[in-house]
Structure formats: C-alpha cells, structure tokens
Amino acid sequence: MKKVLKWIGLGMGVFMVLLVITSFILKSKFINLEKRRFTYGIPDINIPADSASITRGLILSVGCRDCHGLDLSGKDFFNDPSIGYMSSPNITRGKGSATEQYNDKDWIRTFRHGIDPTGRPLMTMPSESIGQLSDRDLSCLIAYLKSIKPIDKGRGPTHFTFMAQVLAGAGMFGNLYPQDIINHQKVNTIASIPISDKPEYGEYVSRYFGCKTCHGAKLNGFISPDPSAPPCPNITFKGNPGKWTSNQFIQTMRTGTTPEGKILDAKYMPWPALAAHSDVEIEAVYNFLKSIPAMENNAAYDKKIKSIAKK
Numbered sequence: 145m146k147k148v149l150k151w152i153g154l155g156m157g158v159f160m161v162l163l164v165i166t167s168f169i170l171k172s173k174f175i176n177l178e179k180r181r182f183t184y185g186i187p188d189i190n191i192p193a194d195s196a197s198i199t200r201g202l203i204l205s206v207g208c209r210d211c212h213g214l215d216l217s218g219k220d221f222f223n224d225p226s227i228g229y230m231s232s233p234n235i236t237r238g239k240g241s242a243t244e245q246y247n248d249k250d251w252i253r254t255f256r257h258g259i260d261p262t263g264r265p266l267m268t269m270p271s272e273s274i275g276q277l278s279d280r281d282l283s284c285l286i287a288y289l290k291s292i293k294p295i296d297k298g299r300g301p302t303h304f305t306f307m308a309q310v311l312a313g314a315g316m317f318g319n320l321y322p323q324d325i326i327n328h329q330k331v332n333t334i335a336s337i338p339i340s341d342k343p344e345y346g347e348y349v350s351r352y353f354g355c356k357t358c359h360g361a362k363l364n365g366f367i368s369p370d371p372s373a374p375p376c377p378n379i380t381f382k383g384n385p386g387k388w389t390s391n392q393f394i395q396t397m398r399t400g401t402t403p404e405g406k407i408l409d410a411k412y413m414p415w416p417a418l419a420a421h422s423d424v425e426i427e428a429v430y431n432f433l434k435s436i437p438a439m440e441n442n443a444a445y446d447k448k449i450k451s452i453a454k455k
Contacts, residue, residue, distance in 0.1 A: 201288025346432025
C-alpha cells in the first residue's frame with residue numbers, strides 16, 4: 145500500500161511540475177505575441193478636408209466610441225478581478241495620445257492592418273472589420289479623427305493576471321490580435337459602393353461592422369470566447385430578423401429595442417453605431433440578411449441557449 149501511495153505521490157508531483165512548466169510556456173507565448181513586428185506596403189489614400197467628408201467620418205466614428213470613450217480619449221476597456229484590467233488608448237492626437245505623431249499612412253496602417261507605426265500588432269483593435277471600409281469611407285473617417293479637438297491624455301494602466309495570461313496563451317480568449325487573421329493583400333485597396341438599399345451595400349456595411357465576428361461566419365449564432373459576453377443570436381431569416389418587417393428592423397437598430405420588447409445591450413450589440421446611419425443604409429443590411437440562406441442555429445449556440453433556458 146505504501147508503495148502504491150508513493151507512486152501516486154510521485155505521479156502527482158510530476159503532474160504539478162508539468163502544469164507549472166506549461167503555464168509559464170503559455171504565459172511566455174502570450175507576452176511574445178505583442179513583441180512581434182510586421183511590415184506592409186501602405187498605398188496612398190487621399191484624405192479630404194471638406195465638411196461633407198468630415199460629416200461622413202463622424203457617422204463612421206460612432207462605433208469607435210464603444211472602446212475609446214465618447215470623446216475618444218480612451219477609457220477602461222474592461223476591469224475584471226479574475227482577468228485584470230485594460231485601458232483603451234486616446235486617439236484624439238493630443239499630447240500623450242497613441243496617435244499624437246500619426247501621419248496619414250499610420251492611420252491607414254492601423255485601420256487596415258491592425259498594427260501601429262512600429263509594426264507592433266494591436267490587441268483587440270477590430271481592424272479585421274473596420275479595415276473593410278472602402279478607401280473613400282476610410283479617408284472620411286481619418287479626416288474626421290484628424291479634425292477633432294486634441295485631448296492631452298496618456299493611456300491608462302493595463303494589467304493581466306497570471307492566469308489570464310496563461311489562458312490567453314492557450315487561445316481560450318480567441319484571437320486577440322486581428323493582425324493575424326487579416327488578408328493583408330486584399331485590404332490594400334477597397335472600392336467604394338454607392339449608398340443604396342440593395343443587399344450588396346448591406347453586405348458591405350455588415351463587413352465593416354464585423355457582423356460575422358460576433359454572429360459567426362454564417363451569421364447563424366456564435367459563442368464568444370469572452371466569458372462575460374452573452375451568446376450572439378442567429379440573425380439569418382431563420383432567426384428573429386425573419387419575423388420582422390424592414391421598418392421594424394430599422395426601428396430596432398434606431399432604438400435598441402426589438403419588436404418583442406427585448407432591450408439590446410449596446411456593450412455587445414453596437415446598435416448605436418448603426419443607428420447613426422441613414423434609414424437607406426440600415427434597410428440595406430436588412431435586405432442583405434434577407435438575401436442570404438436562412439440557417440438553423442449554429443450547434444454550439446443552440447446548445448448554449450437551451451442550457452440557459454433550463455436554468
């Protein structure tokens with residue numbers, strides 16, 4: 145019996161050593177992700193300065209405020225004792241801001257490729273979606289950001305717990321660096337699409353809003369790796385949008401309340417950013433959703449919502 149206990153104890157000891165070694169390897173992997181550097185050729189895009197372009201940029205900037213704050217000077221991105229805390233950067237070009245020394249190509253590099261002027265990949269910067277803006281729309285967004293009042297403010301603190309770093313290194317939080325999933329050649333130049341209520345324009349809007357990032361590649365539901373995020377619903381016409389008229393869809397995006405009376409949490413469903421757009425543009429998204437195949441719920445999403453319903 146003593147011999148058995150000895151071997152069990154030895155096995156447990158070896159397991160604990162391996163667990164500690166693996167944890168430090170995963171932590172190191174996470175830390176090294178930010179140390180990488182990338183270089184891409186950045187084509188010139190003419191940045192306008194007329195009022196119409198800047199107004200268009202203002203509309204496109206509404207979604208930026210979810211992460212960077214109402215005045216775009218940065219805020220607490222998240223603060224969770226079990227994970228840590230992260231501050232988003234000031235992007236107003238004020239003293240101490242992340243964009244204080246940005247030139248036009250630096251803005252393009254960040255939006256299209258998810259890296260800063262030194263080539264450092266930017267964590268959670270949604271370049272895989274906002275980088276899908278056409279050259280014209282992107283130029284308007286940059287023109288607006290260059291026009292706003294600079295706010296002198298440095299970035300707040302960011303700290304991840306040891307366990308969070310281990311989990312991130314293991315990929316448990318998904319891909320934290322959009323730079324890794326962007327097709328960098330395809331975003332060099334993106335043609336403009338005339339604003340209309342056509343599905344083609346709606347598909348364009350859905351791309352720069354990142355609908356597939358949250359709702360899944362087929363838009364039929366997705367479970368986010370963010371443990372605090374709710375399941376993202378099926379938005380094909382097999383889901384709730386299929387029960388709504390175009391006017392009801394527009395009102396939902398304008399008010400954040402569905403026809404069934406459900407309140408959309410703007411933290412996870414950025415309806416205020418879409419609400420800044422015209423009715424024609426919002427209707428285009430509806431028509432796009434209507435034009436694609438109606439899909440049954442994604443299996444993982446379906447399982448999750450059924451388990452929630454049982455509680």
